[in-house]
Amino acid sequence: MSFTLYGRTLSSRFLLGTAGYPSPEVLRQAVRASGAQVLTVGLKRTLAAAGDNGFVAAVRDALRETGGQLLPNTAGCRSAREAITLAHMARELYDTAWIKLEVVGDEYTLQPDPWELVAAAEQLVRDGFQVFPYCTDDLITCRRLLDAGCELLMPWGAPIGSGQGLLNPFALRTLRARLPGVPLIVDAGIGAPSHAAQAMELGIDAVLLNSAVAQAGDPVRMAAAFGQAIAAGRLGFEAGVMARQDMAVASTPVDGRPFLIG
């Protein structure tokens, strides 16, 4: 069940966001329940040395327990230049070359801007980063990101925080078929464990989500539910889901069966 991202072998295919939890303790417990080994974090401008009520410390504590890895993001960036600067700042603050590259092109959908995204990815790869590009499910954009030097892709399932699940399974199936061997991580739009399981059954390698756990009635139990759904979906994919049929196909053999009536 293990898989590898930029040379790092992970036993969990669940990448978890750390924003919006009710308390640092709930965050810590949710991470533990999820089994996630990759946790996303962000950056913000701040004038005062303001505390964050211990949330970042909770993330670092959780990572120490799991032996996991931080994945800083460039959330809020609208241009390649902005994202490149923020990525460098993230590398210094978090001491990792991993960067979740987000360059948003539309305020309403928070849809990634493919041109700025590819431009930023090209530069960041040259600067020694290991780029996790948050992208749409467009095949050609994804190819350009691979050409830029990204070793994996993070196509959306639906707009960030919308919880709508996989709006375009066909596109994700197409990515899987056309980009065999490239790690695919569905990022954004997942709302329920069944959505995550569906992605995994399509052959997606991992799932990254945040709001679906943080905004659940019980984030800790939901984290566990997602962990199980992701593992089950992967197992189902590896086991080989049966082919669909339009019409019924009897599961009980009828040949040679005694007829009791008639």
Next chain:
Amino acid sequence: MSEFTVNHAPRPWREGLTVAAALADEGRAPESVATALNGAFVPRARRADTPVQPGDELTLIQPITGG
């Protein structure tokens, strides 16, 4: 009086001001933030020899949770 800005907030500028000095004026520990000047990253090791000019924008960034 000449000014520069820190995260868009105006600050008085002085001759010889560097990124490191401006950060100290803000009372921030050097390791607690990352810095950029006019949108360009300034690595920690370069702060002491990076001058701040009147009208410059100094950006200070700190870690937070994120998705």
